[in-house]
């Protein structure tokens with residue numbers, strides 16, 4: 079079978095730049111691709127790199143698309159290099175939408191997939207860093223969210239610890255007690271070992287309201303994170319340490335049995351991710367990379383199949399970070 083291959087780069091300005099301990103991200107650039115088979119059936123996919131998290135760069139992805147032939151075969155689709163995980167995901171998921179006849183691979187019709195972004199209690203809402211998190215939490219709670227993720231490691235730790243106290247206080251006071259509220263803290267690898275211990279002491283004291291502390295230390299400090307997870311009761315979730323399938327396997331081999339934050343759009347081949355997660359029974363939190371509806375649908379299709387054991391709310395409550403009325407299908411009409 080041969081497929082006509084077309085691609086369109088896009089870019090979307092964040093309403094508010096995404097600030098993390100890695101720095102400031104203000105423009106989301108990606109590539110929407112379309113495969114058309116010999117019967118005219120179309121399949122869309124998205125390449126949404128986040129190089130500072132560990133995927134290829136947007137430029138490397140664009141170069142790869144430009145060097146592909148205008149007509150490709152399954153050999154091209156399944157031989158995308160492992161150094162291009164966002165390209166692997168985008169091209170293979172476009173192929174899946176054509177070949178699985180709009181069914182998820184577990185046989186569920188696509189239109190029946192639960193869209194967590196329309197069911198906020200199944201989704202975590204991403205809060206801005208710093209003091210702004212408190213008001214943002216109230217706004218998202220009113221929209222139905224009950225799981226919130228807050229970026230830390232962005233301003234001095236004493237300030238952030240004080241804000242956490244205020245955040246927990248406002249949740250306990252303002253939200254009805256029967257709400258099972260969860261707070262996820264994401265340091266993006268920006269803490270020192272001492273700061274991570276300080277955070278985990280506070281999290282342990284705050285109790286179950288803190289679902290997990292995400293990537294407290296840099297990727298090269300896996301052993302220290304393993305020690306922290308043994309020392310404190312608050313779970314630790316790895317993100318930057320497990321961006322690609324290759325990293326997931328390495329970390330699993332080293333004995334990580336904690337939470338894996340899986341960003342399908344930058345993790346690599348969907349079929350290989352599926353195989354790994356099913357065979358290892360991974361405790362996963364599926365997370366967005368601010369992709370468009372094309373990439374989100376492919377990522378959530380995978381999440382719906384793999385998120386069965388722990389059924390953690392998916393990290394896709396990010397639409398409010400854009401305020402444009404971006405129509406991804408318009409790319410094909412310009």
Ligand SMILES: O=C(O)CCC(=O)C1=CC=C[C@@H](O)[C@@H]1C(=O)O
Pocket residue numbers: 096098128131202203204227264266317364365366367368392393394395396
């Ligand atoms: O996981 C979520 O709840 C939302 C997505 C999210 O937090 C992120 C997406 C991409 C880069 C980062 O800003 C951040 C992360 O580090 O997890």
Ligand SMILES: [Mg+2]
Pocket residue numbers: 264266292293317318339
């Ligand atoms: Mg993260």
